[in-house]
Amino acid sequence: MSAATVPLKSDDGRIGLRAHARHTGALVRRNLLWIRQDPESMFDAVLMPIVFTLLFVYVFGGSIGQALGGGQEQYVQYVVPGLMAMMGMNIAMGVGTGFNEDFQKGVMDRFRSLPIGRSSVLLAKISVELLRMLVATTILLTVGVLIGFDITSWPGLFGAVGLAVVFGSSLMWIFLVLGVTMKNAQSVQAMGFLVLFPLQFGSSIFAPTQSMPGWLQTFTDYNPLSSLADAARGLMTGGPIAHDLFVTLGWSVVLTAVMAPIAIHKFRTKS
Amino acid sequence: MTRIDKETSGAKGAVTVRGLVKHYGETRALDGVDLDVREGTVMGVLGPNGAGKTTLVRCLSTLITPDSGHATVAGYDVVRQPRQLRRVIGLTGQYASVDEKLSGFENLYMIGRLLDLPRKEAKSRASGLLERFSLTEAAGRPAATYSGGMRRRLDLAASMIGSPAVLYLDEPTTGLDPHTRNEVWTEVKRMVGDGVTVLLTTQYMEEAEQLASELTVIDRGKVTAKGGIEELKAQVGGRTLRVRPADALQLRPLAMELDDLGITGLATTTVDSETGTLLVPILSDEQLTAVVGAITARGITIGSISTELPSLDEVFLSLTGHKTGAAQDAAPAPAYEEVAV
Numbered sequence: 150m151s152a153a154t155v156p157l158k159s160d161d162g163r164i165g166l167r168a169h170a171r172h173t174g175a176l177v178r179r180n181l182l183w184i185r186q187d188p189e190s191m192f193d194a195v196l197m198p199i200v201f202t203l204l205f206v207y208v209f210g211g212s213i214g215q216a217l218g219g220g221q222e223q224y225v226q227y228v229v230p231g232l233m234a235m236m237g238m239n240i241a242m243g244v245g246t247g248f249n250e251d252f253q254k255g256v257m258d259r260f261r262s263l264p265i266g267r268s269s270v271l272l273a274k275i276s277v278e279l280l281r282m283l284v285a286t287t288i289l290l291t292v293g294v295l296i297g298f299d300i301t302s303w304p305g306l307f308g309a310v311g312l313a314v315v316f317g318s319s320l321m322w323i324f325l326v327l328g329v330t331m332k333n334a335q336s337v338q339a340m341g342f343l344v345l346f347p348l349q350f351g352s353s354i355f356a357p358t359q360s361m362p363g364w365l366q367t368f369t370d371y372n373p374l375s376s377l378a379d380a381a382r383g384l385m386t387g388g389p390i391a392h393d394l395f396v397t398l399g400w401s402v403v404l405t406a407v408m409a410p411i412a413i414h415k416f417r418t419k420s
Numbered sequence: 421m422t423r424i425d426k427e428t429s430g431a432k433g434a435v436t437v438r439g440l441v442k443h444y445g446e447t448r449a450l451d452g453v454d455l456d457v458r459e460g461t462v463m464g465v466l467g468p469n470g471a472g473k474t475t476l477v478r479c480l481s482t483l484i485t486p487d488s489g490h491a492t493v494a495g496y497d498v499v500r501q502p503r504q505l506r507r508v509i510g511l512t513g514q515y516a517s518v519d520e521k522l523s524g525f526e527n528l529y530m531i532g533r534l535l536d537l538p539r540k541e542a543k544s545r546a547s548g549l550l551e552r553f554s555l556t557e558a559a560g561r562p563a564a565t566y567s568g569g570m571r572r573r574l575d576l577a578a579s580m581i582g583s584p585a586v587l588y589l590d591e592p593t594t595g596l597d598p599h600t601r602n603e604v605w606t607e608v609k610r611m612v613g614d615g616v617t618v619l620l621t622t623q624y625m626e627e628a629e630q631l632a633s634e635l636t637v638i639d640r641g642k643v644t645a646k647g648g649i650e651e652l653k654a655q656v657g658g659r660t661l662r663v664r665p666a667d668a669l670q671l672r673p674l675a676m677e678l679d680d681l682g683i684t685g686l687a688t689t690t691v692d693s694e695t696g697t698l699l700v701p702i703l704s705d706e707q708l709t710a711v712v713g714a715i716t717a718r719g720i721t722i723g724s725i726s727t728e729l730p731s732l733d734e735v736f737l738s739l740t741g742h743k744t745g746a747a748q749d750a751a752p753a754p755a756y757e758e759v760a761v
Binding site: 168172174179186255261263 | 478481482483485503504506507509511513514515517518519520521522526530531533534535536562578579
């Protein structure tokens with residue numbers, strides 16, 4: 150009970166790397182306990198990959214597969230890596246809404262009045278969402294394999310998953326900024342979908358872009374989700390990789406470099 | 421700006437605020453607030469909604485940065501040394517700042533870990549505080565299932581994990597029923613007994629009386645009065661005696677007579693014709709006895725009689741000369757006003 154439990158140091162109060170990791174760990178534990186307390190919060194990560202994979206393959210698979218010069222089997226090969234890119238983005242959005250809800254409650258005030266690095270709150274959130282992303286990806290690939298997805302390269306598989314995780318985490322910073330700045334979780338979600346849908350459908354995730362009008366093709370060519378989907382395809386099912394891989398990594402670096410400082414700043418100065 | 425006195429600013433639990441200003445757009449939430457809390461004392465900050473109480477606490481706990489002025493807590497500057505300052509403060513917000521999805525134990529354990537306690541110590545500290553705040557039985561349940569009072573107690577326990585030198589209690593009982601309010605008061609008194617310096621904001625005169633030794637009244641971002649509780653109470657006019665004569669016709673003559681006798685408090689006696697009662701300001705027990713004596717001496721049968729503490733509105737009226745926004749109606753507000761959270 151003595152005041153000595155939190156020693157007063159004459160230092161500048163800076164938080165060391167190890168303390169930072171420990172704080173992040175304590176907050177990761179908090180987010181994991183949430184899942185245990187409320188298993189339904191995992192529904193999106195568990196059910197989304199099943200429902201979307203089955204829907205796309207059985208609804209569009211026949212006709213798009215034909216256009217690809219095959220059938221449904223051809224479309225499975227095409228869409229599963231694409232869905233991986235989509236899934237990452239959807240889960241990244243959850244970071245924003247979850248974070249915004251945290252701000253509505255007083256608990257964020259407590260965190261911000263504790264002697265911890267403020268970025269550890271953000272990092273903990275991102276770590277747990279990355280875990281959810283991995284769960285969703287595993288389920289997606291399992292369902293994919295069950296309905297005929299043929300993985301031609303195992304190292305490629307891990308490479309593709311790694312790439313999706315790297316890109317997904319860079320997207321999370323965008324949604325963290327939205328989560329901190331917007332008034333409530335509903336607006337974060339509405340805003341998120343507004344960004345999400347054009348990016349997801351205006352890409353090579355679900356269908357090849359050759360049949361799209363020229364202006365749209367220009368958009369899809371620059372859309373990082375196209376690069377991610379194409380890189381994942383190349384890695385898992387064979388095909389050209391290098392260009393799309395570098396473009397995706399480039400986007401990840403740029404997004405993180407720009408959005409992470411903004412997110413941390415907004416979080417720090419939020420009143 | 422006044423220079424901060426080196427002696428007081430160095431004290432381990434003292435709070436010194438000089439000319440603190442915070443704007444929100446056009447609104448001056450804090451308009452040059454000065455405040456001194458001596459180490460080991462409880463300072464009550466009294467004011468209505470929107471007076472700037474919460475803004476003050478948020479500035480002093482580094483959640484927001486003031487636009488101008490100085491403030492030090494335990495010798496640390498709120499703007500220049502926020503990281504050191506966070507090590508010595510505890511905060512219990514207006515809204516219970518606990519994680520509702522976590523159990524009581526997990527809430528306290530998490531905060532212990534965030535305060536760099538080793539695992540084992542964080543565990544024992546959590547259990548110890550749960551027991552102290554009578555939450556041991558509910559320790560494993562999510563905080564969402566707790567009653568309002570339990571949640572506030574958990575919140576208090578959470579702010580005690582780091583054994584803070586200075587504790588901020590921002591309207592700790594707003595929205596609680598009287599019974600639960602008493603529960604929270606008891607806990608706060610025990611914490612004060614441990615020697616922690618407390619800055620308490622409240623809308624309730626009674627709460628300030630129960631817990632604080634000194635009081636600062638703020639209104640629209642400005643300090644309007646400060647001093648010891650007894651001092652201010654004398655200015656406010658103590659209690660209000662509410663008498664209902666059995667015969668309503670005697671109401672007005674009685675009011676005039678009491679005022680003529682000059683035995684009431686600072687303000688004049690008022691008639692509440694709707695309920696048929698007389699409101700008599702009272703400063704002391706002697707005065708109370710004299711008034712009751714005068715009524716019975718006239719041979720008036722008393723239908724009902726009670727005393728009330730002055731409401732915040734009455735405090736305001738007498739300290740600032742104007743009414744709070746919420747109390748433009750002449751009807752005196754009850755001592756307890758339930759405020760929706």
